[in-house]
Amino acid sequence: MASQVILGITILALALVQAFAYDPSPLQDFCVADTKSKVIVNGFVCKDPKTVCSDDFFFPGLLNDVRRNTNNRVGSNVTQVAADVFPGLNTLGISLARIDYAPYGGLNPPHKHPRATEVLTVIEGTLHVGFIASNPANRFFQKVLQKGDVFVFPFGMIHFQMNLGKTPAVALSALSSQNPGVITIANAVFGSNPRVSKEVLKRAFQVGDNVVAQLMAQFK
Structure with a gap:
């Protein structure tokens, strides 16, 4: 029974960590970004x-x-x-x-x-x-x-x-x-590359061709 309680507390703690953390927690004192490195990672490679x-x-x-x-x-x-x-x-x-x-x-x-x-x-x-x-x-x-x-x-x-x-x-x-x-809503919806279909935008915003065309023209 005690082992089950400990296991339950451990699982809850891990769940809370996942709930409150987003960027990975650091594993050392610091990792100053080497912005010139060509190595691709989720973040930046550390400088020496x-x-x-x-x-x-x-x-x-x-x-x-x-x-x-x-x-x-x-x-x-x-x-x-x-x-x-x-x-x-x-x-x-x-x-x-x-x-x-x-x-x-x-x-x-x-x-x-x-x-x-x-x-x-x-x-x-x-x-x-x-x-x-x-x-x-x-x-x-x-x-x-x-x-x-x-x-x-x-x-x-x-x-x-x-x-x-x-x-x-x-x-x-x-x-x-x-x-x-950052995702700016108007820019993303009306200025995507390639463009979102006008038919999708017309149905989503319940407007006509002219309105969609006018809005898309603002975000070339």
């Missing part, structure tokens, strides 16, 4: 530890006062800080992003991260944020955030942020993967 230096664990100026260029169709600019540009993050299961928003509606459009939960902190400005839960309820959770406020977007949920203010806004995101990935 003897060549690792303090700068490998340093990324300068992420939250400096230099505005990023938000002069684009959506009015936002995302500075991603993942293991490919910050080698010290390799195998640690985390990454960062700075998001700059233009005044009056600068938008980080609806998107999802296939490998991460995201925690967003407002550094400057006022943001309307939200995410949509899964089918069939498709519940919409939203909030208006001020400077210093924090909001979490659960793993895999479609989410967005929009600047409500008349001045630029800035936010900092922390993500639970060294390579969270």
Whole structure:
């Protein structure tokens, strides 16, 4: 009986580890990414530890006062800080992003991260944020955030942020993967390569040929 209890606890512990972990747990103190290696693995090959230096664990100026260029169709600019540009993050299961928003509606459009939960902190400005839960309820959770406020977007949920203010806004995101990935919904659906069939899009969105053609033209 005791052995069965121990076995049950062990199985439960392993299940909990799998539930809460996504990126593999590190097996050494650090594995600074060798971004020049041609070896293909799930992540990056480690540099020789003897060549690792303090700068490998340093990324300068992420939250400096230099505005990023938000002069684009959506009015936002995302500075991603993942293991490919910050080698010290390799195998640690985390990454960062700075998001700059233009005044009056600068938008980080609806998107999802296939490998991460995201925690967003407002550094400057006022943001309307939200995410949509899964089918069939498709519940919409939203909030208006001020400077210093924090909001979490659960793993895999479609989410967005929009600047409500008349001045630029800035936010900092922390993500639970060294390579969270991003799928911007409109770009993916209407700008895929090769293109999704117009018949599929017409049925999915319950619209006509002209609407589908117009939307696809926006994402060449």
